[in-house]
Each structure stands twice: as structure tokens, then as C-alpha cells.
Amino acid sequence: MLNEKHAHINLEEEIEKINACVHCGYCLPACPTYLSTGNEGNSPRGRLYLIKDLIRDGKEELEDTAKNYLDNCLGCMACETACPSxxxxxxxxxFARHDREQSKYHKGFWGFIRRQAFKYILPNRLLLNMARISLRVMNFIYKLLPFLPRLVKIQPKLEFEYKKIETDSFYPSLENLDGIDNPEHTVILNLGCVMDTIYNQxxxxxIKVLNAIGYHVYVPSSKCCGALASHSGEHALGEKQKQDFLKKQKTTIDGIPVNKVVFNSAGCGAFIKESEDLDPELELYDIAELLDINNWKAPLPLANFKKKIEVADSRLMSFFGEIDASDEMSVDITYHPACHLSHAQGIRGVYEEILKLMQRVNLKTLYEAEVCCGSAGFYNLIKPDLADDIGKRKAENIQNTEAKFVVTANxxxxxxxxAHLPDDYEVVHPMTLLAAVLT
Ligand code: SF4
Ligand code: SF4
Structure with missing residues (x-):
């Protein structure tokens, strides 16, 4: 059972880690697979028992059912957040999934297709754009023929127009031109793969938000960071993509020192931050963290930010379309915290605070907000049925808030x-909302 990759692991230590579990069950209501199936095997506590069996009994391999329970885990880390022990x-x-690279998801025709997609499509902007156009076509077909299989249904609405962003380019802040040679005021923003393909806006x-709060933005010609391949068990490929990605993060651009790298995809930020071989001069931030760190005081004071929202009120209203700027109506918004932001990076409360600052915005509390939505990289392709159940549960909770506007940062x-909400709902990244009020 234990291959060479784990030969150096102290099994007693692994057992100790498992024994830290006191079986209290606090993790159960945080676990999306347990909530959807009600099956203890699909819970963190149940999976710990299985891992213990694997180690203690020296089993060659887990039974298929047990393996399936481990494979069903989204890796969302909500259980770690919930666990008091x-x-x-x-x-x-x-550790327990060490044999996953040989599992059925990595074998056969679909395993081959997945590997080629990770290897050739994700790092190639041209192929990604072709994939984006295919998604549009598939999405259009699905709208005409909604009874088509679920694989089509996972596509997003894709309403944003794709606008090419020049790479190896600077986007200077007009708010802060004096600081052009100050590394504190310059950040690197990577375009990545999924965000640039389906949510390029x-x-x-x-960039607009960063410019508005006084940062100059440099966009390198980096490609996929490797998170998707790695999270899908293609560790070697993910590692290679990560190394290629890190090579593109500079500390000097045109003689200007730069040491801040900012991410707007929670998954990419979480993945790169956990790297062990980072250039010590680089500072990595999720965009939410950058907003929080500055507390809107520097370079742009909080008071100015509030004022801008007031000035931009009619823009905010026009952003919400159907609401007349002259009336006193407010907008109900709910917020889904991405697992890679809240559980993996421990960044909580920033967007909720910003949403509360916005005039005429009612932030509606989302039940089970911290529970994963079922996306988790390519989980919805690997485990479509469970991902669909989890997605439906999230959508139901959103619908119960009565807010038709959802903000989430991944x-x-x-x-x-x-994919799981009716067409009259809007799902946007917080940057889109902020750009609407800041510019
Ligand atoms: S919350 Fe922690 S200690 Fe309690 S059952 Fe879950 S893993 Fe075990
Ligand atoms: S990582 Fe997420 S899906 Fe996996 S056991 Fe923990 S809460 Fe459940």
C-alpha cells in the first residue's frame, strides 16, 4: 500500500495526527459531502477512520467503497476550520490518496484527455480562447435544448465580452503617478487560465480597482499556475507549471523594484502561497488581503473610498440595471466565501465589510455560507452527480436569502x-462590483 513516495513518512506520526480526533462531530455540518449524502463514510470523521485502517492494518489497498469515500472529498478544508482539536x-x-494517481480517474481515455488538457490547453492562450468559444457554443445549445446532459449544464453564462489584456505591460495608476518608482505601489497581476478564459472582465x-486605490499594475506573460493539475492529482505536471509560473514573477521591471504579487482567483493564490521554494523577496497577496492590509487608508483613505461610493451611487444603481437611480430602493446581495479564500488562506470578513459599506446594499446572510459550492477545480467533471447535489444545495440556500445578486471571489x-441558479440571478466577482463604484 505505501509506495516509495511515502517511504520517508513516519506512520506513528500519522496515527498520532488521526488520534487527535475526539469524534465530536463538529466537522460534520461543515462537510458538503456529508450534508449531501448523510453518510458517515463521506464525512471527515468517517474518512479519518478509513485512513487509520489504511495505515494500521497495512492494507494493500482500500476497498472500492472506501476509496470512493476518499475520492469524494473536495479538499475544501472546511473540516479543518470547524475542528476544535x-x-x-x-x-x-x-497521504491517503497517494495511490490516486493510479486511480481510474487518471487512467483510460478520459484520463488521457484530462492530461492533454492540463498539459496543452491550460498553458496556451490561443487554445484557451478556442475552448472559450466552444463553451459559448455549448452554452447556447444548452439554452435551446435544456434537456442535454449535465456536462453541458456546468458551463457558466459567459455574458462577459472577452477583451484582450496586453501582457508584459504596465497599467499605471493615474491616482498615484508620483509613486511610479515606489515598489510599495506596484503589483504584479497574473492572468492565469480559467479566470482569463471565462471571466476575463x-x-x-x-486592474481598475488597483489603479483606483493607487497601485500600478504589471501584467506578466505567465500561464496557468498549476493549481488545477495539482488538485486533480497530476502532481508532477502541476509542479512544473508552478515553476514556470514562478519564473515569470519578477522583482524588477524596467528598473523599478516590484515585490508584490496579487491574485484575484482564490484557488491560484492558495496554491502558490503554499509553495516551499518561493523567492523570499516576493510578497503574495490575495486582492482581498491587499484591500484589508491597507484598510483603505493608504494610498487611498477610507473616507475617500466612502465618498467615491456616494458619488458613484448612480453608477451602482445602473450596474444593477432594473433599479432607478432616483428612487430609494436598495439591493439585496449575498456573499459566498470561496473555500480557497476562507479555509485555505484564512481570509474572512473583508468583502462582507466592503459590501456593508456600500450604500443601498443589504447584505443578506447566507445559510451554510462556509460550505463548499461543489466546484473544487475539476471536481464537477470527476464527480458530476455529487457536485450537482452540492451545487443545488448551495443554490437553494442562496434562493432562500431572496437576494438575486451573488458575490464570490473564485x-x-x-x-x-x-450553473445551479435560474437565469435571473447574477453572480459576480467582488472586483466587478468595486470597479463599478470606484470608476
Ligand atoms: S471536528 Fe475534529 S475532532 Fe471532531 S470529529 Fe471532526 S475531525 Fe474529529
Ligand atoms: S475537505 Fe471538505 S469535503 Fe473533504 S472531508 Fe473536509 S469538509 Fe468534507
Whole structure:
């Protein structure tokens, strides 16, 4: 059972980690697979028992059912957040899934197709754009023929126009031209793969927001960061893509020192931040963290930000379309925290605070907000039925808030939530909302 990759692992230590579990069950209501199936095998606690069996009994291989329970885990890390005993569930799961690279998802025709997609499509902007056009066509077909299989239904609405963003280029802030040679005021924004393909407008909005708060933005010609391949068990390929990605992160651009790298996809930021071989001069931030760190005081004071929202009120209203700028109506918005933002990076409360600051916005509390939406990289392709059940549960909770406007900060969540909500709902990245009020 334990291959060479794990030969160096101290099994006693792994057992100790499992024994930290006191079986309290606090993790159960946080776990999307348990909530959807009601099956203890699909819960964090149940999976810990299985991992213990794997180690203690020296089994060659787990039974198919047990393996399936482990494979059903989204890796959302909500259980780690919920666990009062600090069980290192993610480490244990990684350890137990060591044979996953040989599992059925990595074999056969679909395994081959997946590998080629990771290897050749994700790092290639031209092929990604062709994939984007195909998605549009598939989406159009689905609208005409809604009874088609679920594979088509996972596509997002794709209403944003694709606008090419020049790479190896600077986008200077007009708010802060004096600081052009100040590394504190310059950030690197990577376009990545999924965000740039299906939600490319979010990048433009992020640049607008960063410029508006006084940052100059540099966009390198980097490709996929490797998170999708790695999270799907293609570790070697993911690692190679990560190394290629990191090579594109510079510390000097045209003689100007730069040390801040900013991410607007929670999944990419979480993945790169956990790298062990980072250039120590680089500072990595999710965009939410950058907003929070500055607390809107520097370079742009919070007071100015509030004032801008007031000035931009009619823009905010026009952003919401049907609401007349002259009336006193408010907009109900709900917020879904992406797991890679809240559980993996521990970034919580920033967007909720910003939404509360906005005039005429009612932030509606989302039940089970911290529970994963079922996206988790390519999980909805690997486990379509379970992903669909989890997505439907999230959509139901959103509908119960009566807010028809959903804000979330990860392209996977945006796509999964959109796919499970009726057409009259809007799902946007917080940068899109902020760009609308800041510019
Ligand atoms: S919350 Fe932690 S200690 Fe409690 S059952 Fe879950 S993993 Fe075990
Ligand atoms: S990582 Fe997510 S899906 Fe997996 S056991 Fe924990 S809460 Fe459940």
C-alpha cells in the first residue's frame, strides 16, 4: 500500500495526527459531502477512520467503497476550520490518496484527455480562447435544448465580452503617478487560465480597482499556475507549471523594484502561497488581503473610498440595471466565501465589510455560507452527480436569502453557482462590483 513516495513518512506520526480526533462531530455540518449524502463514510470523521485502517492494518489497498469515500472529498478544508482539536485533515488526506494517481480517474481515455488538457490547453492562450468559444457554443445549445446532459449544464453564462489584456505591460495608476518608482505601489497581476478564459472582465475590473486605490499594475506573460493539475492529482505536471509560473514573477521591471504579487482567483493564490521554494523577496497577496492590509487608508483613505461610493451611487444603481437611480430602493446581495479564500488562506470578513459599506446594499446572510459550492477545480467533471447535489444545495440556500445578486471571489465558484441558479440571478466577482463604484 505505501509506495516509495511515502517511504520517508513516519506512520506513528500519522496515527498520532488521526488520534487527535475526539469524534465530536463538529466537522460534520461543515462537510458538503456529508450534508449531501448523510453518510458517515463521506464525512471527515468517517474518512479519518478509513485512513487509520489504511495505515494500521497495512492494507494493500482500500476497498472500492472506501476509496470512493476518499475520492469524494473536495479538499475544501472546511473540516479543518470547524475542528476544535486541530486535526490536520488535509495532510492526512494527501497521504491517503497517494495511490490516486493510479486511480481510474487518471487512467483510460478520459484520463488521457484530462492530461492533454492540463498539459496543452491550460498553458496556451490561443487554445484557451478556442475552448472559450466552444463553451459559448455549448452554452447556447444548452439554452435551446435544456434537456442535454449535465456536462453541458456546468458551463457558466459567459455574458462577459472577452477583451484582450496586453501582457508584459504596465497599467499605471493615474491616482498615484508620483509613486511610479515606489515598489510599495506596484503589483504584479497574473492572468492565469480559467479566470482569463471565462471571466476575463474580472481582470480588467481588478486592474481598475488597483489603479483606483493607487497601485500600478504589471501584467506578466505567465500561464496557468498549476493549481488545477495539482488538485486533480497530476502532481508532477502541476509542479512544473508552478515553476514556470514562478519564473515569470519578477522583482524588477524596467528598473523599478516590484515585490508584490496579487491574485484575484482564490484557488491560484492558495496554491502558490503554499509553495516551499518561493523567492523570499516576493510578497503574495490575495486582492482581498491587499484591500484589508491597507484598510483603505493608504494610498487611498477610507473616507475617500466612502465618498467615491456616494458619488458613484448612480453608477451602482445602473450596474444593477432594473433599479432607478432616483428612487430609494436598495439591493439585496449575498456573499459566498470561496473555500480557497476562507479555509485555505484564512481570509474572512473583508468583502462582507466592503459590501456593508456600500450604500443601498443589504447584505443578506447566507445559510451554510462556509460550505463548499461543489466546484473544487475539476471536481464537477470527476464527480458530476455529487457536485450537482452540492451545487443545488448551495443554490437553494442562496434562493432562500431572496437576494438575486451573488458575490464570490473564485472563477470555479462563480461558474458552479451560476450553473445551479435560474437565469435571473447574477453572480459576480467582488472586483466587478468595486470597479463599478470606484470608476
Ligand atoms: S471536528 Fe475534529 S475532532 Fe471532531 S470529529 Fe471532526 S475531525 Fe474529529
Ligand atoms: S475537505 Fe471538505 S469535503 Fe473533504 S472531508 Fe473536509 S469538509 Fe468534507
Amino acid at each position: 486541530g486535526v490536520e485533515y488535509t495532510d492526512l488526506l494527501e 474580472v481582470h480588467l475590473d481588478t 472563477p470555479g465558484c462563480m461558474s458552479q453557482i451560476e
